[in-house]
Amino acid sequence: MDELNEIFFSCKKDMEKILKKLQEEIHRIRLGxxxxxxxxxxxxxxxxxxxxxxxxxxxxxxxxxxxxxxxxxxxxxxxxxxxxxxxxxxxxxxxxxxxxxxxxIPILTEEGRKNLMKTIKTKTEKAKIFVRTIRKKYNQSIKRLKISEDLSKSGENRIQKITKGSIEKIDVLFLSKEKEILSI
Missing domain, CATH: 3.30.1360.40 (Gyrase A; domain 2)
Known part of the structure; x- marks a missing residue:
């Protein structure tokens, strides 16, 4: 079980790094x-x-x-x-x-705002891909462990919950930046 908990901890940590990097990149996209x-x-x-x-x-x-x-x-x-x-x-x-x-600082035109949104959308999609890649990596780590099939399945389910939570955070980040850009 210690090995599983270590996998969950590492998975969550890696996904949080992706989220933090995305936040920094999106924050750099300026408006005022x-x-x-x-x-x-x-x-x-x-x-x-x-x-x-x-x-x-x-x-x-x-x-x-x-x-x-x-x-x-x-x-x-x-x-x-x-x-x-x-x-x-x-x-x-x-x-x-x-x-x-x-x-x-130049004023953004409607076209400029749409281009910013495309850039942000691309960055968020890449972050989601990275999160899914991390999920795959840790699911494979679970399969390599010498544990029962039930334990393995519950481990994969927990990895999926961590993944789902990370993707939801990415979506929230995207929506808040979209609201900020389109409301000004």
Whole structure:
């Protein structure tokens, strides 16, 4: 039974990793300045012979829903910040104003929203495929164990419940992002 519990634990852990990765990918799909802020904070800026998260070398200010400003603590690194944001390829261009960087987030058109939804749908479908692959892997692990057929069948049923729960979480994540994108 310990082997079975270990399989269930590992299966759940692997499926949670897939869900976490999907959440991060979907969260990166931006709509306004508030959704871009966490992404900008983590951008690595190469300066002072090292690499720092943007939040450690500058202050990021939300001006309004579609505008941000970045004020570096040392004006000498403004070009490095500019380059780091451009290299991140987030779908907008920073404007270097000399003392600070201005970012205007473009307004999404109806077509842009539909394209975002297609991207999100593709990512969620891939996540579901990964979850099903994990299910298959752990079902095979159960079959390799030297246990009774009843125990094996109940183990596979439990793996199926874990899989179903993970897929439901993926669907909830998709629906909440869809609501967010289509309601703005």
């Amino acid at each position: 300045s508030k959704s871009v802020l966490p992404i900008l904070e983590k951008i690595k800026v190469k300066c002072y012979a090292s690499s720092f998260p943007l939040i450690e070398v500058a202050t990021i200010t939300i001006v309004d829903n579609m505008n941000l400003t970045i004020h570096p603590w040392d004006r000498a690194i403004i070009s490095y910040i500019d380059k780091a944001i451009i290299d991140e390829n987030l779908g907008f261009m920073p404007t270097n104003k000399g003392e600070y960087i201005h970012i205007r």
